[in-house]
Amino acid sequence: MTRQIVIQPVTRIEGHAKVTIDLDEQGEVQDARMNTVELRGFEKFCVGRPAEELPRIVTSICGVCPWSHHLASSKTCDALFDAAPPPAGVKLRQLANAIAFTEEHILHFYFLAGADFVMGPDADYTMRNVIGIAKALPDVARRVVRCRALGARMLEVLSGKSIHPVASVPGGFSKPLTPAERDDLLKMGEEVLELAKFTIAYAKSDIFAKYLDVVKTLGVVKTGFLGTVTEDGTLDLYDGHLRMMQPDGSCEDFPYERYTDYIEEHIEPWTYMKFPYMKKAGRLSMDLDNPVGVYRTNTLARMNVCERIRTPLAQAEFEEFRRTFGRPVQLTLAYHWARLIELLYNAEYAMQLLSDPEITSKETRVACRPRAARAVGCVEAPRGTLIHEYETDQDGIVTYANLIVGTTHNNAAINMSVKRAALDNIHAGQHDPALLNMVEMAIRAYDPCLSCATHELDGRIPVEITIRAPGGETLAVVR
Amino acid sequence: MDGLARDLPAHCLAETLVLGCGNDLLGDDGFGPALVDRLLQEGLPGGVLALDTGMGVTRLLFDVALSPRRPRRLIVADAVRLGRTPGTVSLLPLDAIAEREVRAISAHQEPTSCLLKELGAVGGIEVWLLAVEPERMPEEVSPGLSPAVQAALPVAGAALRRLLAEEAAGAGSGRGMQAEGG
Numbered sequence: 001m002t003r004q005i006v007i008q009p010v011t012r013i014e015g016h017a018k019v020t021i022d023l024d025e026q027g028e029v030q031d032a033r034m035n036t037v038e039l040r041g042f043e044k045f046c047v048g049r050p051a052e053e054l055p056r057i058v059t060s061i062c063g064v065c066p067w068s069h070h071l072a073s074s075k076t077c078d079a080l081f082d083a084a085p086p087p088a089g090v091k092l093r094q095l096a097n098a099i100a101f102t103e104e105h106i107l108h109f110y111f112l113a114g115a116d117f118v119m120g121p122d123a124d125y126t127m128r129n130v131i132g133i134a135k136a137l138p139d140v141a142r143r144v145v146r147c148r149a150l151g152a153r154m155l156e157v158l159s160g161k162s163i164h165p166v167a168s169v170p171g172g173f174s175k176p177l178t179p180a181e182r183d184d185l186l187k188m189g190e191e192v193l194e195l196a197k198f199t200i201a202y203a204k205s206d207i208f209a210k211y212l213d214v215v216k217t218l219g220v221v222k223t224g225f226l227g228t229v230t231e232d233g234t235l236d237l238y239d240g241h242l243r244m245m246q247p248d249g250s251c252e253d254f255p256y257e258r259y260t261d262y263i264e265e266h267i268e269p270w271t272y273m274k275f276p277y278m279k280k281a282g283r284l285s286m287d288l289d290n291p292v293g294v295y296r297t298n299t300l301a302r303m304n305v306c307e308r309i310r311t312p313l314a315q316a317e318f319e320e321f322r323r324t325f326g327r328p329v330q331l332t333l334a335y336h337w338a339r340l341i342e343l344l345y346n347a348e349y350a351m352q353l354l355s356d357p358e359i360t361s362k363e364t365r366v367a368c369r370p371r372a373a374r375a376v377g378c379v380e381a382p383r384g385t386l387i388h389e390y391e392t393d394q395d396g397i398v399t400y401a402n403l404i405v406g407t408t409h410n411n412a413a414i415n416m417s418v419k420r421a422a423l424d425n426i427h428a429g430q431h432d433p434a435l436l437n438m439v440e441m442a443i444r445a446y447d448p449c450l451s452c453a454t455h456e457l458d459g460r461i462p463v464e465i466t467i468r469a470p471g472g473e474t475l476a477v478v479r
Numbered sequence: 480m481d482g483l484a485r486d487l488p489a490h491c492l493a494e495t496l497v498l499g500c501g502n503d504l505l506g507d508d509g510f511g512p513a514l515v516d517r518l519l520q521e522g523l524p525g526g527v528l529a530l531d532t533g534m535g536v537t538r539l540l541f542d543v544a545l546s547p548r549r550p551r552r553l554i555v556a557d558a559v560r561l562g563r564t565p566g567t568v569s570l571l572p573l574d575a576i577a578e579r580e581v582r583a584i585s586a587h588q589e590p591t592s593c594l595l596k597e598l599g600a601v602g603g604i605e606v607w608l609l610a611v612e613p614e615r616m617p618e619e620v621s622p623g624l625s626p627a628v629q630a631a632l633p634v635a636g637a638a639l640r641r642l643l644a645e646e647a648a649g650a651g652s653g654r655g656m657q658a659e660g661g
Contacts, residue, residue, distance in 0.1 A: 041619025111541040141545040149488035
């Protein structure tokens with residue numbers, strides 16, 4: 001190896017990451033990988049605490065998807081205490097989940113990934129950001145800010161708090177929804193649904209069509225997929241079976257409780273983040289030509305594993321997506337398209353739930369009694385399948401906890417996409433900010449949330465590329 | 480209430496926005512949220528909004544960046560290693576802080592530090608950093624402020640109130656300050 005390119009931190013993802021690209025003597029890419037720092041010790045911190053505290057505590061893991069942790073933990077506690085929430089309790093949780101998804105997906109499209117497409121992937125960095133979006137699309141920007149505020153307000157009405165939620169409890173939901181609150185939420189939800197419809201129409205006409213070549217080539221890798229579906233294969237983000245799809249499209253369903261029979265974790269010496277892989281493959285290989293055991297989660301995975309979507313507009317979009325790309329879709333940038341289908345689905349589903357008379361039932365929770373048990377709870381978080389597993393003693397005190405977060409499932413695939421994008425875009429040692437942004441775009445497609453995994457920043461500019469000689473001597477620094 | 484005020488969230492409409500950043504699971508990184516909690520208990524002048532953003536500060540800043548109306552002044556409260564005695568409180572305008580130190584702000588959300596600069600330079604917002612020098616930033620989950628940072632909370636609160644009072648009195652406030660905690 002003669003030279004090394006380091007991109008640190010990758011910009012406009014949640015959290016931060018460092019990308020290292022090793023070049024050979026000819027300046028061709030020899031290897032590329034993404035490093036992250038993981039928040040350690042959370043599972044240990046849970047041990048010794050009453051299990052019913054965990055749904056509140058886990059929201060501090062991450063300011064990015066607190067609702068997903070809150071709900072996964074609540075579901076785990078339901079199972080620990082053998083408590084079945086009443087239908088209204090389940091529906092209120094599903095409603096909160098749907099609203100939180102719309103907020104997240106709007107954020108990603110307009111704030112994190114949109115600048116690459118609205119301004120163009122090779123636009124100057126100083127304009128390729130959220131302030132550039134505000135200037136390029138001022139009316140849309142105003143609508144986006146309003147709808148994000150509406151989403152936050154909806155979650156506050158529903159649960160009292162939107163950032164550190166506490167409303168979901170073991171056995172159900174602590175706060176019934178009044179008819180007056182339901183009526184308010186319907187008005188707000190209608191507006192969010194209109195933005196969702198606009199967004200996917202705008203993206204299809206102005207972005208995906210224009211950048212189809214990039215979508216079809218950037219960071220493409222061949223993997224399996226994991227997601228949650230109901231008994232009949234309908235997409236479900238709150239409950240169901242896990243479905244593991246092989247790269248050839250064949251599928252196997254299994255209950256959450258058996259996740260350790262299907263998922264194994266691999267460790268690499270250069271990163272704290274683990275690499276989950278398909279256990280039945282026997283090993284993990286991130287070789288681009290012959291990958292073994294790699295699977296992906298998050299929006300594209302969910303579109304691949306499901307058979308249908310339960311809301312009409314999203315179902316129509318899903319059918320068009322499948323007609324366009326087939327099944328399974330391996331194009332990494334198709335994550336964006338899939339994300340907007342999910343945005344539409346969640347906006348529609350929130351309205352469906354709000355229109356259900358049962359949503360205002362006062363029976364929203366059941367009493368729980370601690371016991372010794374092991375339980376697994378799972379939801380689909382915006383960034384992938386989120387698994388919580390706890391064990392308790394007879395007093396309901398946690399004796400073991402394990403969490404697999406959405407982004408971690410995608411760790412191997414993200415690393416492969418980084419390498420693919422680097423191999424395709426960097427030749428003879430030639431690189432510039434636009435080419436390096438292509439590598440970052442491959443990462444951003446996965447919407448990785450590393451903020452529950454990051455702790456300390458060592459203070460570098462948003463994108464810094466260091467080229468080093470074999471002895472460590474710095475040949476060039478590109479900013 | 481005008482049309483914009485109906486459309487926009489409170490954090491875009493406040494005259495002065497105080498954001499307490501950090502993770503209260505990680506020792507002194509919980510300074511920002513603890514300070515906001517204290518400020519809210521004591522009460523704040525009109526036009527000032529203080530929010531415990533935890534680790535979700537970036538999304539609020541994105542809203543502010545996209546919004547057609549923005550706060551005139553943004554104060555970010557965070558535990559930042561500036562090489563001073565633990566517990567030292569610094570209240571500084573962002574443009575007075577060295578590049579290296581700006582980048583140390585809001586360790587949990589990397590896009591935040593460059594976004595703060597953009598909000599100042601392009602967004603026309605007066606951005607201030609209300610920083611405490613941490614003593615204990617654990618590698619693993621371990622909640623609770625160190626005694627030095629705990630003692631710095633009233634110092635930081637007083638510094639913030641002085642800045643707000645100077646503004647209300649029409650005095651210039653570009654100097655910044657530094658004070659030992661406790």
